Amino acid sequence: MTKQSLRIAVAQTTATADVRSNGETVRRLMREAGAEQARLVQFPEGFLSGYAKEQIQDWGHVDWPAVRGELEQIIALAAELRIWVVLGSAHPLTPPHRPHNSLYVISDQGTIVDRYDKRFCSHTEITTFYSPGFEPVVFDVDGYRFGCAICVEINFPDLFTQYGELGVDCLLLSAYPVDEVFEAKARAYASINTYWTGMALPSQTSHLMNSGVIGPDGRYVAQLDGGEGLVYADLERSAYSVWFDKARPWRRTALLGDIYRSRRVDDPRSEDRTCF
Template sequence: MTRNANFKRRVRARAAKTGESYTTALSHIRKSEPVDLARPVRSLRLAVAQTTTYDDPRDISQLRAAGVEIRRLMQASKQAGARLLHLPEGATCSPNKRIMSSTGRHPIGPSDWSRFEWAVQREELNAVRLLARELELWTVLGAVHQLSGTHRPYNCLYVISDSGELVTRYDERMLSNTKISFMYSPGTVPITFEVDAVRFGLSLGMEVNFPEIFREYEQMDVDCVLFSTTGGTVESDAAFAIEAQGHAASNRYWVSFATLAKGEAALSGIARPEGGWAARCNLPETPSIAVADIELNGDELARPWRRQARLGLYRPYQVEGDIRSDDRLAF
């Protein structure tokens, strides 16, 4: 990826306007913009993963296998030079509503969370934490967060630092009908964190369907939103991926889309601020990673322009009523 494409674009624009050669235009801009040239580029290599579906938290072997898989993907991310690994919703386990139902599979009832092997999940998460410290790799992964007493758990994303510390947790806020009726407590707040001066926001589950979640993070000055999901039907899987691209383009920031390895309808990937994929997993049903360099050089013009537009930029130019006729249907 070109590290200063916007600067080169300004050089070409000056050359076209003045008739100067590219070299001459470059010399003039270097003299007039020394501070701009010295501005450091913020950059971070991000890995996004797709993982196997594990949906029975009663099964210790599934929880162990999920942990092993996560740590293998962490090793692969480190080998690829990644600074941060982003994993899907339910990477440790995404409990099946019918397995958890206290009234049996039909009809579905409130989840019986006493069936969850919480101690085993904690052991696997601790192993992930220790490996994150060993690899010096930030790791964001989906899990179920147990609450005290009779409270339903949170469906969450844990953020583990490169020193192996649990630095924050995001709890899914916009729960599906099934999740809010039978399974989880809803979260209440957006969460951001920073790695190497790159600011991240977190989103989860079906929240890609709620533009206000992604708009809120734009207002919080994030550079990238990490969206984790298990997906759903084939149709919703494809729509989720497209919506993630749309949020990247409309908010002019990076979006990482992490989902389960289920098929070609949706593959984990990283969308650029223009909306196109910078990287995408290419093995539909195989746990794997894709890697891209997030680079931020401070020359983004569309994002501040859209902020101005939303704050009433057009009002002074609007015409009150039709100055030719009161009939709006007249030609």
């Protein structure tokens, strides 16, 4: 059943190499989000395990049993609180394969219903740290459709277009940004593709931008003002009826091209592009 509105929470957290500390932070913020009636809470890229190149320099230093143990506690708490969780973490594969850079999608029933594995990794990530994924991930919460993306994928417009074609209402973009232009790209994609964008970032990058939720018009619905914590946004399609009911379907029709081909004119003044 589609609810009129759906509240989401987006986290800004200090990433560490201490898996147990990261797990405790996730659970504390889950409880805060649950108390504020959020249906979903989103965390930054690589947060639970620590992110390669920053907190992690060698996968051999990661306490993988501890990562699993913290994840199991998070899953159990999601069921207790009846809240969805989108959690950034490395996902270990069978040795000698490198981990995926992933977002676990944990349902309010306490199950991992899907996992998004970063498809477009940076040069350092793909040559030293991670194995790539290959599939988009979409899931529905109370009639609202979500998609997932991670960090450097911001540089690949087709990925964001694909999620628009898959009918997402909100794209969850978890990242560890390195420049200010990242924010401009996220706002542009939200507006071009007509969906909300939840942007979960570590507090270490708050000098560049802060975690927040961008509306389908490219403007922030809500944004943290530095530090750590959660920011909340109520997704409500009726508040953006022009974008969802008019702009989105018109753009899809326009891309098909028939409305233009049917109006093509046979005129020498159209054909000759060298004169007035």
